[in-house]
Structure formats: structure tokens, C-alpha cells
Amino acid sequence: MRHNRVFAAFLALSSPLILAAPAFAEGQRVQLRGEIIDTWCYFSGVMGGPDAVVGSAHHTCALWCSAGGIPVGLLAEDGTVYMVLQIDDSDESAGGDTQMRLASHVVSVDGMHYERDGLNYLVVSEVVQDDDIQVLSHDDFGVVPPFAVPEDAP
Amino acid sequence: MIARALTAALAALALSGPGAAQDFSENSEARSWNLFAEQPARFEATVVDILCEVTGNCAENCGDGRRQLGLLRSLDGVLVYPNKNSQPAFTGATVELLPYCGAEVEVDGLMLEDAYLGAVNIYLLQRIRRLGDETWVSANRWTDDWAENNPDAAGSGPWFRRDPRVLREIAEEGYFGLGLDRDAEIRAELFP
Numbered sequence: 001m002r003h004n005r006v007f008a009a010f011l012a013l014s015s016p017l018i019l020a021a022p023a024f025a026e027g028q029r030v031q032l033r034g035e036i037i038d039t040w041c042y043f044s045g046v047m048g049g050p051d052a053v054v055g056s057a058h059h060t061c062a063l064w065c066s067a068g069g070i071p072v073g074l075l076a077e078d079g080t081v082y083m084v085l086q087i088d089d090s091d092e093s094a095g096g097d098t099q100m101r102l103a104s105h106v107v108s109v110d111g112m113h114y115e116r117d118g119l120n121y122l123v124v125s126e127v128v129q130d131d132d133i134q135v136l137s138h139d140d141f142g143v144v145p146p147f148a149v150p151e152d153a154p
Numbered sequence: 155m156i157a158r159a160l161t162a163a164l165a166a167l168a169l170s171g172p173g174a175a176q177d178f179s180e181n182s183e184a185r186s187w188n189l190f191a192e193q194p195a196r197f198e199a200t201v202v203d204i205l206c207e208v209t210g211n212c213a214e215n216c217g218d219g220r221r222q223l224g225l226l227r228s229l230d231g232v233l234v235y236p237n238k239n240s241q242p243a244f245t246g247a248t249v250e251l252l253p254y255c256g257a258e259v260e261v262d263g264l265m266l267e268d269a270y271l272g273a274v275n276i277y278l279l280q281r282i283r284r285l286g287d288e289t290w291v292s293a294n295r296w297t298d299d300w301a302e303n304n305p306d307a308a309g310s311g312p313w314f315r316r317d318p319r320v321l322r323e324i325a326e327e328g329y330f331g332l333g334l335d336r337d338a339e340i341r342a343e344l345f346p
Contacts, residue, residue, distance in 0.1 A: 044276075
């Protein structure tokens with residue numbers, strides 16, 4: 001009995017190596033709600049903690065990063081980050097207009113969820129609802145980074 | 155005896171599999187960014203279109219720069235996601251990787267692994283070269299590429315102060331994205 005369990009575990013772990021065939025992850029349809037974030041600032045902490053790099057305080061930086069081709073993600077209400085690969089018909093995930101216009105917005109989406117090597121990926125079929133910016137982080141953090149808003153801006 | 159051998163093999167597979175944390179820092183010359191979760195990482199990989207690799211929705215020439223590009227690591231088949239190039243200028247990695255679409259390369263940079271935030275196999279690309287090439291190419295082409303594509307961008311200063319699309323968004327919704335009237339109020343509060 002013990003041999004069977006060990007052998008089954010061996011097969012389960014080794015079969016991907018034996019088959020060695022690149023398989024596409026199986027997608028699962030999901031409905032999610034969350035903020036469209038700049039993943040680099042969120043993951044790296046380069047601009048501060050996770051609460052500082054969402055919402056209004058970080059909006060200009062989010063525009064810069066999205067225009068600069070940094071991947072955007074959807075930060076779901078449960079804290080999971082989904083790397084957004086496509087929105088509606090736009091596959092312009094590297095600096096496209098569609099994703100940039102949604103920077104910092106809280107959206108409800110319908111789409112397909114994929115997992116690969118520890119990351120969550122999202123192909124958005126439809127932005128069902130766009131609630132604009134909801135996280136008023138400037139109340140706590142001002143401007144992130146501080147130079148994002150010029151003090152002498154007209 | 156058989157069980158012991160299988161258990162040993164199981165442990166070896168578990169340690170070498172895609173899910174295992176591995177050290178790719180050997181011979182890396184990556185510069186630190188003093189990030190909490192960074193680790194130097196130099197490895198061989200194939201440059202892939204991530205949307206294609208994950209979902210099977212593929213495009214010619216990896217999407218010609220529209221799509222995010224990934225690094226399919228040769229050692230273990232793990233898909234690494236380069237979020238960032240080497241410039242401290244709010245710039246991604248696709249421009250740097252596109253010339254190598256489908257090619258086998260060697261890369262050097264910083265890997266981010268922060269389970270608390272969900273950052274797994276997130277990469278900052280600092281330099282790249284085709285397998286067999288001696289010369290490294292710095293992953294810092296983005297701003298030159300932007301300048302070539304935006305010859306009429308007015309003013310001086312870094313690209314993000316002059317980018318027409320960014321300026322249009324700020325002109326419409328303000329720096330905080332809450333509308334121009336609210337924007338003026340917030341700026342008056344923050345910068346009295």
C-alpha cells in the first residue's frame with residue numbers, strides 16, 4: 001500500500017518531465033472586481049508599500065508605467081493579482097491605450113483565468129462595469145512618488 | 155528498498171521541479187536596486203509571447219511589440235515574467251526583448267520573489283545576449299525607442315513629462331484622476 005502511494009506520487013511529479021510537452025494552461029471563466037494596478041510598483045515596493053501604490057495618490061505614476069509598457073494587473077478584492085494579457089479585443093498589454101485609460105480604476109470584468117508557474121493571468125472578455133478611481137489613497141499618502149505632481153502645475 | 159529508492163527520486167524531483175526555489179545568481183553581474191525581494195538571476199531562456207504561451211492565442215513576431223514578452227527558462231521550463239527593463243524611468247521590458255522573439259538567449263537581472271504580494275518569477279532585465287554571442291546588450295533601449303516614435307513631443311525633461319498620451323490623460327482627469335476640479339482642490343491642500 002505504501003509502495004503504491006509513493007509510486008503514484010512519483011508518477012505525478014515525473015509525468016510532466018516525461019511528457020515534456022508544452023501544454024497551455026487550462027483557463028477558467030471568472031467574474032472579478034478590482035483595481036487596475038501597475039504591477040512593478042506593487043510587486044517591487046520601489047515606491048512604497050502596497051497600500052501606497054494604488055488609487056489616487058499613485059495615479060500619475062500608474063499612467064507613466066502603463067504608457068511605459070510595464071504590465072498592468074487586476075488587484076482583486078481578495079488581494080490576488082492577475083496579470084492582464086488582453087482587454088476586450090485589445091492584445092496591447094505592453095503600453096496600449098485601453099489599459100492606460102483604466103489605470104487606477106476599479107472595474108468589474110468577465111474573463112478567463114489561467115495559472116502558470118505561480119502567477120495568475122487574466123484575459124478580459126468584457127469590462128462589465130468601470131467605477132473609475134475608488135481608492136482615495138492621497139488622503140493617506142499624498143503623492144506617490146512625491147515628484148509625480150509638480151508643485152507648480154497649472 | 156524500492157520504496158526508499160522511489161522516495162529519494164521523489165525528493166529529487168520535488169527539489170528540481172518548476173515549483174522549487176532555485177538559485178540563479180551564479181555569475182550574475184546584476185546591479186542591485188535595493189528592493190526587498192530581489193535576487194540576482196542569470197539564466198538561459200527562450201523569448202516568448204506570454205499571451206501565446208499561456209492561452210494559445212499567438213501572433214506573428216510575438217505581437218510586434220504590442221504584447222508582453224516572457225522568458226521560458228531553459229533549465230526548468232518556468233515562464234519568467236520580465237516586468238521591467240534596466241532604466242529607472244517607468245519602462246517595461248518588451249522593447250528590449252522583441253528583437254529576440256523566439257530566440258534562445260541568456261539574460262542577467264534581478265528576480266523578485268515575494269509570496270506575500272504574489273510576486274513569483276517577476277524579473278527586472280538588465281542585459282541580454284543571444285546564445286553563442288559574446289557581447290551583452292544592455293536593456294536600456296526604451297527611451298531611445300520612445301524618442302524615435304515621438305519626435306514632436308514638446309518640452310524638455312524625461313519622457314514621462316512629455317508623453318502625449320500621458321499628458322492627454324492628465325489634461326482630462328488630473329494628476330489624481332478624480333477630475334480637474336477635485337484635482338485643483340487636492341493640489342491646493344497638498345501644496346498650500
